[in-house]
Amino acid sequence: AKSAGNNSIRFFDPLMQVAVEERARLENELRRAMRNRELIPYFQMQVDADRRPVGAEILLRWQHPDLGLVSPATFIPLAEETGLIVPIGFDVFEAACLCLTRWGKHAATASLTLSVNVSVGQFRNDTLIERFAEILARTGANPARLKLEITESVLADDIAGVARKLDELKALGLHLSLDDFGTGFSSLSYLKNLPLDQIKIDQSFVRGILDAPKDAAIAQSVIALASAIGLEVVAEGVETESQRTALHDIGCRLFQGYLFGRPCALAEFETALGARLAP
Numbered sequence: 001a002k003s004a005g006n007n008s009i010r011f012f013d014p015l016m017q018v019a020v021e022e023r024a025r026l027e028n029e030l031r032r033a034m035r036n037r038e039l040i041p042y043f044q045m046q047v048d049a050d051r052r053p054v055g056a057e058i059l060l061r062w063q064h065p066d067l068g069l070v071s072p073a074t075f076i077p078l079a080e081e082t083g084l085i086v087p088i089g090f091d092v093f094e095a096a097c098l099c100l101t102r103w104g105k106h107a108a109t110a111s112l113t114l115s116v117n118v119s120v121g122q123f124r125n126d127t128l129i130e131r132f133a134e135i136l137a138r139t140g141a142n143p144a145r146l147k148l149e150i151t152e153s154v155l156a157d158d159i160a161g162v163a164r165k166l167d168e169l170k171a172l173g174l175h176l177s178l179d180d181f182g183t184g185f186s187s188l189s190y191l192k193n194l195p196l197d198q199i200k201i202d203q204s205f206v207r208g209i210l211d212a213p214k215d216a217a218i219a220q221s222v223i224a225l226a227s228a229i230g231l232e233v234v235a236e237g238v239e240t241e242s243q244r245t246a247l248h249d250i251g252c253r254l255f256q257g258y259l260f261g262r263p264c265a266l267a268e269f270e271t272a273l274g275a276r277l278a279p
């Protein structure tokens with residue numbers, strides 16, 4: 001239980017009771033959703049400086065029978081709290097692997113990458129490495145085409161232990177991306193000491209890039225620094241042509257955002273891919 005303090009009255013708050021019941025109901029719903037395969041991987045394209053697709057980030061959606069599409073902003077935190085994020089995360093990883101195996105068979109799609117989000121609860125799980133190894137072996141996916149997106153919250157744990165785990169993930173051949181860069185307790189020492197391959201500039205900086213000089217300056221410095229130490233940089237949440245141009249002007253070469261495509265189901269994504277990959 002939470003420490004009581006001057007909030008102890010909340011245990012008698014009828015509104016709080018509703019919240020508890022609502023949460024329990026949602027948790028059951030989420031378990032049912034997993035059984036019924038209602039959690040659907042959506043794909044959002046990432047492009048290079050020539051607007052050619054280089055891959056996609058997988059973003060989950062909950063296709064709820066009554067509520068329609070539920071945002072991950074709603075159910076991922078619940079999945080985190082209940083531990084359901086662990087099996088959910090492995091399902092996403094497996095879906096990515098199966099997709100990569102299929103893409104690997106055709107020249108046009110063989111070099112595409114897939115990024116998957118790994119949240120704190122999943123990262124901490126003791127079976128992470130063995131499960132990833134097992135899924136990679138079973139699906140035959142090329143781990144070099146897979147990028148695990150972790151956030152700075154993962155790095156808040158005992159950093160030596162985290163670094164060891166990141167090394168183990170690298171030893172599997174997976175690539176590592178630091179998501180939402182600049183929003184948490186970013187430390188430049190992370191960039192130096194952890195085996196990262198990529199950072200993602202958070203969309204809050206992209207949003208400010210045209211008229212918030214501080215955002216622009218931070219984005220510019222981060223891109224220069226990351227590039228100088230050999231990290232790939234992706235800008236996320238790119239919505240307009242002028243944002244893309246501004247980012248390109250300060251050295252960014254990889255982009256993701258509504259300008260290039262919204263997250264969509266696999267069939268729709270592959271159609272968009274076909275159109276963009278065509279010579």
Ligand code: C2E
Nearest residue numbers: 059060072073076092117118119237238239257258259263
């Ligand atoms: P994120 O990893 O930072 O993902 C980027 C979010 O920005 C996505 O929201 C995406 O749809 C949205 N986005 C992309 N382009 C644009 C744009 O141009 N403009 C704007 N305004 N937004 C854009 P989404 O899909 O709602 O996902 C929210 C968060 O949920 C993700 O943030 C991620 O933290 C989490 N999430 C989603 N799928 C998974 C998953 O499979 N596992 C885990 N652990 N977390 C996930």
Ligand code: CA
Nearest residue numbers: 057117149179
């Ligand atoms: Ca992400």
Ligand code: CA
Nearest residue numbers: 179180200236
């Ligand atoms: Ca992000």
Ligand code: CA
Nearest residue numbers: 179180202203
């Ligand atoms: Ca985010």
